[in-house]
Amino acid sequence: MQTLLKKDSKKAQLKIQQMSIMLIFIFLFFIFVFLLFSMYETNKLRQTAVDIEKERIAGMTIKLASTPEFNFGKQANSIDGDKVMMFKSKKGYSNLLGVNGVIITKIPEKSNPVECTTSNYPECDVIKIFTKKDIPTNSQSSIFVALCRKQTSNGASYDRCELARMQVEVNISEKLK
Amino acid sequence: MMKNKKGLEMSFAWIFAVFVGALIIFFAVFFAGEFAQRKMFGINVQAAKQFAGLLEPLQTTVGEKTIMPLEMKSETRIYSFCNLNEPFGENRIQFSEKNQLSDEWTDPGNDIGVKNHYLFTESMIEEKKFYFFTIPLYMPFKIADLMIVYSKEYCFVNPPEKIKDSINSFQNRSNIKIIGTNGKCEGIKVCFGSENCDINVRCLGDLCSEGEVIKGKEHVYFVDELIYGAIFSDPKNYECNVKRIINFRLAKLAEIYQDKAQFVSTKGCNTDMVNEMSLLSNSASRFSKGSQLSEISRLAEEINEKNMGLQCRLY
Secondary structure, X not given: OHHHHHHHHHHHHXXXXXXXXXXXXXXXXXXXXXXXXXXXXXXXHHHHHHHHHHHHHHHHHHHHOOOOOOEXXXXXXXXXXXXXXXXXXXXXXXXXXXXXXXXXEEOOOOOOOOEOOOOOOOOOOEEEEOOOOOOOOOOEEEEEEEEEEEEEEOOEEEEEEEEEEEEEEOOHHHHOO | OOOOOOOOOOOHHHHHHHHHHHHHHHHHHHHHHHHHHHHHHHHHHHHHHHHHHHXXXXXXXXXXXXXXXXEEEEEEEEEXXXXXXXXXXXXXXXXXXXXXXXXXXXXXXXXXXXXXOEEEOOOEEEEEEEEEEEEEEEOOOEEEEEEEEEOOOEEEEOOOHHHHXXXXXXXXXXXXXXXXXXXXXXXXXXXXXXXXXXXXXEEEXXXXXXXXXXXXXXXXXXXXXXXXXXXXXXXXXXXXXXXXXXXXXXXXXXXXXXXXXXXXXXXXXOOOOHHHHHHHHHHHHHOOXXXXXXXXXXXHHHHHHHHHOOOOOOO
């Protein structure tokens, strides 16, 4: 009788052990599935955030030339070179516009472009705003604009516009932090 | 002899399995609930971010007004706050969608900052369809685009011609009706000149280019296009956005124009506007309450007259 009970108890113990191991595996399996799923969801969310930010940048680049700090005399896609030269050194605007830098390059682009300063403007090729880089390295979008300024000739003033390319640099990963 | 007590005999394995099974179901339901909540939170953040992105193309290009109705998938609440954090202040927006299964509002998602726009709206609006319109503000040059967001129907009772023309230019896409004194209105009534409406506008002059907007016990001052901001937004939000526009944006822009005036004078374009721009910048940075708006507006008008008369204009 005692040996029979011992045998039964051993069998029960084995069953409990089997069940525990099974449960642990099921638990680990669910954790694994949950981790995979969260990773997938996080990546998807990150990608969505990147896409939304890219859309915002594209929309903003088109309208940047119309912001009061850039716009030339209520004309669409026209940038006031004189005004930009004055505001490029002002603090806080990078934060306001949500960009890391804006580069305006006169067309045709030169192989060794001269950066614009208040002393050489307008005899220069590139206006760099909030940035020192030659080419934006991070996510960028660009549009063609008219770079305009007031010019005087024989005492009369007129608007002189040149074709230029405006590149906007935004560090998306920085924005998503 | 054993008596049959008709008891339910359960082995340990069964008790254990039932207990663990219940535990698994409990955790599954708990995590599913948590997950659904997080998912809704993510959707709300995403909606707020998309909304902020949508504001970019809504900016005006050459002074035109733009209007855009926006229909959401389900009923949505938009929360809007304004702060005066340096350097330019910001609007912060939060979204909350109605859960269509439980018919309850979900927790609002994270707030998203909007720094380069001025959102004039009530602190919380809820509906499925929202209306935006954008109007540029000139003082005397363009300072900003006013972005008006609302959801309810508005009825303007006997508005001045200028406002009537603006609303008519939206071609029935704005959910704003123009009615006479006894006109029927199911939305928010906005009276011009008369009182006893939800919102009362007291205009100074026929053009209504300055005056005050009274909402219950609160009243705010406006000049020019700021009238729309005063009508459609709550007073706290309005005052904060006006400070952002005048204190920060106008003051800095006038500084830029002051520098430009100096710069172009060395290149043969003498505008003689340095002092005026300096005065405008100082007045704007000293701005602290709505009643000072008319003073700044008058100064802007004087500057504009001078600029229009110049052979080489500053702006």
